Amino acid sequence: xxxxxxxxxxxxxxxxxxxxxxxxxxxxxxxxxxxxxxxxxxxxxxxxxxxxxxxxxxxxxxxxxxxxxxxxxxxxxxxxxxxxxxxxxxxxxxxxxxxxxxxxxxxxxxxxxxxxxxxxxxxxxxxxxxxxxxxxxxxxxxxxxxxxxxxxxxxxxxxxxxxxxxxxxxxxxxxxxxxxxxxxxxxxxxxxxxxxxxxxxxxxxxxxxxxxxxxxxxxxxxxxxxxxxxxxxxxxxxxxxxxxxxxxxxxxxxxxxxxxxxxxxxxxxxxxxxxxxxxxxxxxxxxxxxxxxxxxxxxxxxxxxxxxxxxxxxxxxxxxxxxxxxxxxxxxxxxxxxxxxxxxxxxxxxxxxxxxxxxxxxxxxxxxxxxxxxxxxxxxxxxxxxxxxxxxxxxxxxxxxxxxxxxxxxxxxxxxxxxxxxxxxxxxxxxxxxxxxxxxxxxxxxxxxxxxxxxxxxxxxxxxxxxxxxxxxxxxxxxxxxxxxxxxxxxxxxxxxxxxxxxxxxxxxxxx
Numbered sequence: 001x002x003x004x005x006x007x008x009x010x011x012x013x014x015x016x017x018x019x020x021x022x023x024x025x026x027x028x029x030x031x032x033x034x035x036x037x038x039x040x041x042x043x044x045x046x047x048x049x050x051x052x053x054x055x056x057x058x059x060x061x062x063x064x065x066x067x068x069x070x071x072x073x074x075x076x077x078x079x080x081x082x083x084x085x086x087x088x089x090x091x092x093x094x095x096x097x098x099x100x101x102x103x104x105x106x107x108x109x110x111x112x113x114x115x116x117x118x119x120x121x122x123x124x125x126x127x128x129x130x131x132x133x134x135x136x137x138x139x140x141x142x143x144x145x146x147x148x149x150x151x152x153x154x155x156x157x158x159x160x161x162x163x164x165x166x167x168x169x170x171x172x173x174x175x176x177x178x179x180x181x182x183x184x185x186x187x188x189x190x191x192x193x194x195x196x197x198x199x200x201x202x203x204x205x206x207x208x209x210x211x212x213x214x215x216x217x218x219x220x221x222x223x224x225x226x227x228x229x230x231x232x233x234x235x236x237x238x239x240x241x242x243x244x245x246x247x248x249x250x251x252x253x254x255x256x257x258x259x260x261x262x263x264x265x266x267x268x269x270x271x272x273x274x275x276x277x278x279x280x281x282x283x284x285x286x287x288x289x290x291x292x293x294x295x296x297x298x299x300x301x302x303x304x305x306x307x308x309x310x311x312x313x314x315x316x317x318x319x320x321x322x323x324x325x326x327x328x329x330x331x332x333x334x335x336x337x338x339x340x341x342x343x344x345x346x347x348x349x350x351x352x353x354x355x356x357x358x359x360x361x362x363x364x365x366x367x368x369x370x371x372x373x374x375x376x377x378x379x380x381x382x383x384x385x386x387x388x389x390x391x392x393x394x395x396x397x398x399x400x401x402x403x404x405x406x407x408x409x410x411x412x413x414x415x416x417x418x419x420x421x422x423x424x425x426x427x428x429x430x431x432x433x434x435x436x437x438x439x440x441x442x443x444x445x446x447x448x449x450x451x452x453x454x455x456x457x458x459x460x461x462x463x464x465x466x467x468x469x470x471x472x473x474x475x476x477x478x479x480x481x482x483x484x485x486x487x488x489x490x491x492x493x494x495x496x497x498x499x500x501x502x503x504x505x506x507x508x509x510x511x512x
Contacts, residue, residue, distance in 0.1 A: 062185030287452025
């Protein structure tokens with residue numbers, strides 16, 4: 001008798017759910033939620049592409065659009081499974097779940113909130129599962145799950161490998177439930193900034209076109225701005241305007257070339273130049289960051305008489321064995337191109353079972369390496385050195401001829417595409433030492449640059465004579481210096497040197 005009653009109760013509940021599902025299906029979901037989309041939000045909801053990002057400035061209504069889109073699809077497609085992700089549960093509570101609470105958990109549409117499971121369920125068996133995914137380990141906890149739609153709020157804060165794994169969970173076991181794809185919202189900045197900027201912003205020319213990725217899936221970017229949201233109060237906009245320059249550009253203007261937590265002030269108009277002839281007298285070096293599954297990077301740098309460094313060539317890419325890497329390095333260089341030292345990742349000297357150290361394999365193929373010196377604190381020191389080379393100094397001859405008074409101490413030839421692409425996108429670490437770089441970012445070219453620059457010394461080291469002399473003294477950077485007593489003005493590094501008689505080393509204050 002009890003079993004029969006339970007079965008009857010289940011049957012009645014299913015009938016009630018079916019009625020409520022039919023009623024909800026006939027409703028205007030957005031009207032029921034009292035949600036009036038802005039023009040940009042409406043464009044986002046109308047998008048039919050597989051992968052769509054609504055991104056840019058703060059206050060554009062991205063989180064609200066994501067929640068509204070998820071609820072709409074739950075009503076539209078009975079039985080759909082939607083995964084809504086943020087980096088941590090704390091961030092979920094402050095963003096997606098806060099917006100969901102503003103909608104009273106979609107009760108008007110039959111939504112039932114399970115606070116212990118963080119799931120919103122509907123009478124038609126659709127469900128939105130709210131989850132966190134900060135690391136690949138977090139993501140693999142969803143290995144057995146499947147979704148037909150993924151929602152990523154503040155996508156740039158989640159590492160790209162985590163996003164990639166979750167994307168692999170997109171599938172459907174029923175013909176009547178389509179795989180819709182991915183919907184994301186984000187401001188600039190974070191460990192995923194470069195991947196998001198490359199895939200959505202750069203590829204679509206800031207949303208001016210729709211592109212197709214390597215897997216044949218359409219990708220769309222819809223820029224958002226505070227001016228798109230008429231519901232924002234004036235005080236909020238004024239607060240954004242009062243932010244420091246870099247934050248203001250990211251959060252007010254939605255500028256993807258500048259973002260909160262940006263580690264390096266790298267500007268293409270100042271640091272990138274077209275290739276120029278490099279004198280044979282300039283000393284040349286390599287910076288090498290090894291990788292196989294992840295990209296390896298080799299940078300070639302030449303140092304002029306004033307201590308400026310010119311990055312004139314790069315090799316970059318994954319899936320290349322160490323022998324082939326060495327062959328490619330040798331093949332890239334001319335007979336007259338003498339490399340003084342090749343500074344490489346210290347991990348290349350590590351033994352791995354019976355395999356030779358990678359440094360030995362390089363040496364066997366004609367590329368002899370010097371450890372970069374990855375001691376305690378070397379990462380932060382190296383990043384400081386990079387910043388000092390990005391700083392301005394009196395203009396080099398090339399830029400003086402163009403009318404510049406100053407130029408950076410680091411010049412990068414425009415053929416070094418991956419360094420140019422990744423260096424300005426490096427974010428500060430969000431855990432550990434805040435002066436470090438987030439290791440989840442694509443830092444291979446930055447590491448190679450760091451290995452090179454940290455080993456170049458503290459500035460020009462060529463000999464300068466006060467009077468003419470017949471004695472020839474070899475210079476340490478492949479050049480000789482001469483200055484007569486009438487020479488004016490004095491070199492800029494003397495003009496800026498500390499006035500303590502040289503008893504203390506202040507090189508870090510006035511030279512990289």
